[in-house]
Amino acid sequence: MFDIIGKKRWFFLISLLVTIPGLFFILLTPLTGGKEGLQFTIDYTGGTTWQIRFADDNVTADQVAAVFHDNGLQAIVVKQGNHFMDIKTSLPIGLLAQAPSPTPAPTLAASGSPAASGASSAPSAPPSAQASASPAASGSPAASGSAGPSPSPSPSPSASPSPSASAAASGSPAPSGSPSASPSTATGNTQLPTEGKGGEMVKALEAAFGPIAEQASLTTIGAVVSADLINQALLLILVGSVGILLWITYRFQDVKFGVTALVALVHDVIVVVGIFAMLGTIFRIEIDALFVTAMLTVIGFSVHDTIVVFDWIRENRARHAGESFAEIVNHSILQTFARSIMTSFTVVLTLLSLYLFGGAAIRNFVLALLIGIISGTYSSIFNASPLLVVWHEWEDRRLGRAGSSRAPRTRRVVS
Numbered sequence: 205m206f207d208i209i210g211k212k213r214w215f216f217l218i219s220l221l222v223t224i225p226g227l228f229f230i231l232l233t234p235l236t237g238g239k240e241g242l243q244f245t246i247d248y249t250g251g252t253t254w255q256i257r258f259a260d261d262n263v264t265a266d267q268v269a270a271v272f273h274d275n276g277l278q279a280i281v282v283k284q285g286n287h288f289m290d291i292k293t294s295l296p297i298g299l300l301a302q303a304p305s306p307t308p309a310p311t312l313a314a315s316g317s318p319a320a321s322g323a324s325s326a327p328s329a330p331p332s333a334q335a336s337a338s339p340a341a342s343g344s345p346a347a348s349g350s351a352g353p354s355p356s357p358s359p360s361p362s363a364s365p366s367p368s369a370s371a372a373a374s375g376s377p378a379p380s381g382s383p384s385a386s387p388s389t390a391t392g393n394t395q396l397p398t399e400g401k402g403g404e405m406v407k408a409l410e411a412a413f414g415p416i417a418e419q420a421s422l423t424t425i426g427a428v429v430s431a432d433l434i435n436q437a438l439l440l441i442l443v444g445s446v447g448i449l450l451w452i453t454y455r456f457q458d459v460k461f462g463v464t465a466l467v468a469l470v471h472d473v474i475v476v477v478g479i480f481a482m483l484g485t486i487f488r489i490e491i492d493a494l495f496v497t498a499m500l501t502v503i504g505f506s507v508h509d510t511i512v513v514f515d516w517i518r519e520n521r522a523r524h525a526g527e528s529f530a531e532i533v534n535h536s537i538l539q540t541f542a543r544s545i546m547t548s549f550t551v552v553l554t555l556l557s558l559y560l561f562g563g564a565a566i567r568n569f570v571l572a573l574l575i576g577i578i579s580g581t582y583s584s585i586f587n588a589s590p591l592l593v594v595w596h597e598w599e600d601r602r603l604g605r606a607g608s609s610r611a612p613r614t615r616r617v618v619s
Contacts, residue, residue: 208396209531210530215590223471225476228473244490245490247323247493250294250430251425253292254291255290255422256396256419257286258413264283269463271409274408277297296426330420394418394514418420445503448466460599464509464588468501468507471579472576496538502580505576509540509548511590512540516536520536552574555573559571
C-alpha cells in the first residue's frame with residue numbers, strides 16, 4: 205500500500221517550490237508599479253487600450269511609446285505578429301469632455317432687437333410689438349414674427365416649419381437653438397478619433413511615422429467602473445471562502461476540517477495567480493474580468509474533491525477504530541484516488557480542447573481553469589488531508605495523548 209501520509213513532507217516541498225516563486229512575482233506587481241508581475245486589463249485599472257497598424261510596418265513599439273511619452277502619457281506598447289500595435293495607457297484618451305447642455309429654445313430664439321420675436325412668449329413684450337405682426341405671419345406660429353423697422357412685416361421666404369427657424373431668420377447675433385453636436389468617439393470602434401486627447405495622439409503619431417492604415421479597436425473604461433469591479437471581485441472571493449469554511453466546519457463538526465480545506469483553497473489561488481504573474485512578466489499575458497469567474501470555479505472544484513476525501517475519513521474512523529488517524533487518512537485517500545484523478549483528467553481534456561481551438565477571446569480564461577483544476581486535484585489529495593494529520597498529531601502531543609490512537613488488539617485463545 206502506497207504511504208501518502210508518510211511522504212507528506214515531500215508533497216509539502218513540491219507545493220512550496222511552486223508557490224514561493226509565484227508569491228515573488230506577485231509581490232513584483234506593487235514594487236515595480238505594474239511594469240512586472242501581474243498585468244491587468246483596463247477592466248481593473250481603467251484607461252484605454254488601442255490597437256492600430258501603421259502603413260509603415262517598420263515602426264517599432266519603443267518608437268510609439270516615445271511619442272506617447274513626449275505628449276505626457278505613459279503607455280505600454282506591444283507589437284503583435286500581424287503588425288498591430290497594442291497600446292495601453294492609464295489615461296482615458298478615447299473619452300471626450302461632455303458638452304454643456306443647451307439653453308431652452310425660447311431664450312435662444314429671442315432676437316437682439318428691442319422687440320421680442322413672435323416665437324417668444326415673453327410677457328414683457330409691448331403691445332405695439334405684438335400688433336405689428338401681419339395676419340399672414342400670425343397665422344403660422346412657426347413663421348418669424350420679428351418686429352423690425354420694415355414697413356412690410358410680411359413673413360420671410362426663408363421661414364421653415366421648424367421652431368428654430370425664427371432664430372435663423374432674424375438677423376440677431378443670438379446663438380442657434382440646436383447647436384451642432386461634435387463627433388464623439390465610441391469605444392471599441394474602428395474609426396480613428398478626431399477630437400480630444402485621442403485626436404491629438406493620432407496627429408502626433410501620423411506626423412512621426414506616417415498614416416495609420418487601420419484601427420482594430422479603441423476601448424476606454426473609466427476609473428469608477430474599474431474600482432467597482434475590483435471591489436466586487438474581492439468581495440466574491442472573500443464571501444465564497446468564508447462560506448466554504450463555515451459549511452465544512454458545520455458539516456464535519458470539527459474546525460480542523462474547515463481550516464485545512466481553506467488552506468488548500470488558498471494554495472490553489474496562489475498557484476494560479478502566481479503563474480499568471482510569471483506569464484505577465486515574461487509574455488505580457490493580462491488578467492481580465494473573466495479571471496474572477498475562473499477563480500471561483502477553481503475554488504468550487506477543489507473543495508469538491510477535498511470534501512469527498514474528508515467524508516471517507518469520517519466513515520473510516522468508525523470502521524477502523526483500532527487504527528491510527530494517519531492510517532485512516534491514508535486509507536481514505538487511496539479509496540478516492542482513482543475517482544479524483546479520472547474526474548480531473550476528463551475535465552483537463554475538455555479544457556485542453558477549448559484552449560487549443562476555442563479562440564483567443566477565452567484563451568486566458570481557459571488557461572486559468574486548466575492550471576486551477578490541476579492544482580486543486582493535487583491540493584485535495586496531497587495537501588488538505590496530510591495537513592489534517594499534522595494538525596491532529598500536534599493536538600495529540602499538546603494534550604499529552606499517545607502518538608497513536610491504535611487500540612490494543614485482543615488475542616484469541618484457541619481452546
